[in-house]
Amino acid sequence: MSKNELHFRTEDLTLEDVDKYFVETEFDRQTIDALKSKKTVVLQGARGVGKSFLLKVAQKEMNEDFSNSKTLAVYVTFNTTGLLQTSDPERFKHWMLAKICNRIIREARKKGVLQSKSSVFATLSSDADDDAIASRLETLYKSLEDAWKNDSAPVEADSGIDPEMIKDAVEDLCDQAGASRIVLLIDEAAHVFIPAQQRQFFTVMRDLRSPYLSVKAAVYPGVTYFGDSFQMSHDAELINVSRDILDPGYLTSMREIVIRQAPDLEPTINRYGAVFDAVAFASSGNPRNLLRTVSDASPLNSNNAQRVLKEYYRDAIWSEHSSLGDRYVGHRAVIDWGREFLQQEVIPLLRKKQRQTGDPDKRVFLWIHRDAPAAVKEALRLLCYSGILHEAGTGVVATRGLTGARYMLNIGTRVGPEADPVSAANWLRGSSISIKRFVEFGANHEAYESIAKLDVEKMDEVRQEFIKSQLDRTVDQLDMTAFARKKLKELGFDTVGKILAASETDLQEAKYVGTVRSRQMMNIATAAVMEYLSG
Structure with a gap:
């Protein structure tokens, strides 16, 4: 067989692929059920053990059962947090809250639980409709990501959002739309070598908990800083993802x-x-x-x-x-x-x-x-x-x-x-x-x-301008399939910096790459870049 027929990364897979390739163990089932539950969960595991895969399986199962359970699964990846290496500590917080709200609005729209002029999230943007709010939030978090290129450039940093507003908006959404609750599945919860971001994230994770909203976060072992305000024994259940080599199966x-x-x-x-x-x-x-x-x-x-x-x-x-x-x-x-x-x-x-x-x-x-x-x-x-x-x-x-x-x-x-x-x-x-x-x-x-x-x-006090120094690195150093790498090169996106600057529209210029494929390729490329940059 060709080396490229095996997919090493979940980002390479559609939700249908995830379902097809899923090999369930008793531990996997217990973990997925926990991810679908009301409790707060921290999913911990080394690179490649399957954290993202389990989050995606949980998302797919909740999507398929939505008509019965009315539980809305919202998958969010924070794999670009490394681009927020900034002197302003508030940028990450506002980037994070804006991205969470944007994903909730868009997933609720897909499931038909938000109408075109819904006012559920009106408090976030002067009674504008949810599409306008989602667009503003997307513009905000993308501008924050781009700000790392020129840290001195002025950029809007305040999303106008706090965890209490999100909880109120989610409760209103559930009441108005007949949904039972929302489950946030957050992948790559915070850049592994930026402790300040991690502490901010876990504080927000604790503050978002409500009867209508539960947060599940995937993190790496050994390099995760929970901060003083987040206590694992009280605020979440820790699940270590590893397959037991001593298990008979x-x-x-x-x-x-x-x-x-x-x-x-x-x-x-x-x-x-x-x-x-x-x-x-x-x-x-x-x-x-x-x-x-x-x-x-x-x-x-x-x-x-x-x-x-x-x-x-x-x-x-x-x-x-x-x-x-x-x-x-x-x-x-x-x-x-x-x-x-x-x-x-x-x-x-x-x-x-x-x-x-x-x-x-x-x-x-x-x-x-x-x-x-x-x-x-x-x-x-x-x-x-x-x-x-x-x-x-x-x-x-x-x-x-x-x-x-x-x-x-x-x-x-x-x-x-x-x-x-x-x-x-x-x-x-x-x-x-x-x-x-x-x-x-x-x-x-x-x-x-x-x-x-x-x-x-x-x-932890040693700050490195690492990302900026790595922009000229070749795409060959990224962990992705040969097809994705070839297409990126054909379009001229042959370095880390060019990939980060690209858009999905740019990728659609490649032969056989349409809207769906360009989104997949962009996700794969970004994930590979960020994993490379984070080690």
């Missing part, structure tokens, strides 16, 4: 994920079942990593799988993590230390125990004392963001009754250094991995010495 569901997208692969997967299982196990429950490595190993066989596991888990995944240091100089020290800590301390220690003792538990977990230096914890959080580590419990009791945090090492990075990573992955898979068995690193381990005194708070 894990390999079956991962196999189905690939076959749903590429049915022609099923005979090959069946023929090379043990090879596929090794690749799936190495992905550690991350569908994007699975699809990437299966695609790169095409045609799937033992030799290709060996090559890809070595290339991706020895080099590529680490290079992606290290590139965060190039983008966010303030975090460079902890990013580099985290890589060295795993590659030079943790993984060799795990392999040494394996060779010397033949330990049947095949350790893939590590434990860090709760009093370890702040810089160490920051490094581990960033490794979780990259998907190299997975948090597997806090307050875990270790030797001598000490407590700390437990992490699972990505299986691919665990077996990548082996001469035969396919056999190594199957060796691990075939044994009794125990979450109770881990290597321990105490509060003052010698490996911490080089960064123990690093001031973590000062890292």
Whole structure:
């Protein structure tokens, strides 16, 4: 099969594709039901684990059941928040509120619950009709996005909206239209390396909660700052998105994920079942990593799988993590230390125990004392963001009754250094991995010495004009399909800056690209750009 037949990103998919490719597990069903419920939910997971996919499944199910439930699903992506790196802290707040209102109005219009002269949102714009209000709000948030190019340029920043006004407008909408409630599904909730934006977002998320409005937000682990006013235990339910590699149905569901997208692969997967299982196990429950490595190993066989596991888990995944240091100089020290800590301390220690003792538990977990230096914890959080580590419990009791945090090492990075990573992955898979068995690193381990005194708070004070410095980067560096990349190049949008400046109308100049396709391509391109810029 062609490498480009597998879609790695939810942005590549229509809602119909999402439904067709969805492989449901018990955890997925519980998560989707929570996303459709009245409660506030924070959906947390590393890149590629399927947060956006689950939000889209929930949206589709609510859309299909709208006539019965009268629950209006409003999907909003905040993937362009990185363009609001500005000296005015209020710009992000007003951008966010304007975008939320705009999406509510437009989704309500699609479902026929807003009439052309409805006054439900009249308080937002001097009794203008909702189309005019939506247009004004769209102009506002787009002008705020563009303001990063010239931070000194005057720009309207005040949306005239606050959370109480949104709650009142939503309640009026539900009363007048017979809707029961609105569910906001917010993807890419706040740019991962701008803590001030994140704190603002979670304050607004808390303030928007009402009987008629609930907010669900997808965030990354390790790099999310909730702020003092948002308390997870009281204000939301935290759901960590990860597929349990120890679940008996894990390999079956991962196999189905690939076959749903590429049915022609099923005979090959069946023929090379043990090879596929090794690749799936190495992905550690991350569908994007699975699809990437299966695609790169095409045609799937033992030799290709060996090559890809070595290339991706020895080099590529680490290079992606290290590139965060190039983008966010303030975090460079902890990013580099985290890589060295795993590659030079943790993984060799795990392999040494394996060779010397033949330990049947095949350790893939590590434990860090709760009093370890702040810089160490920051490094581990960033490794979780990259998907190299997975948090597997806090307050875990270790030797001598000490407590700390437990992490699972990505299986691919665990077996990548082996001469035969396919056999190594199957060796691990075939044994009794125990979450109770881990290597321990105490509060003052010698490996911490080089960064123990690093001031973590000062890292967040380092402001980089990163986006402006990256505008000339080529489109080839973006994570998107070859078709989308080719079309962008044909139109001359061959750099990050040109894509950010493009419009859907510009994309429609390409052959075979109409209104629907241009919207999809714009979403894909913007998402790929923003993920690249955010690391």
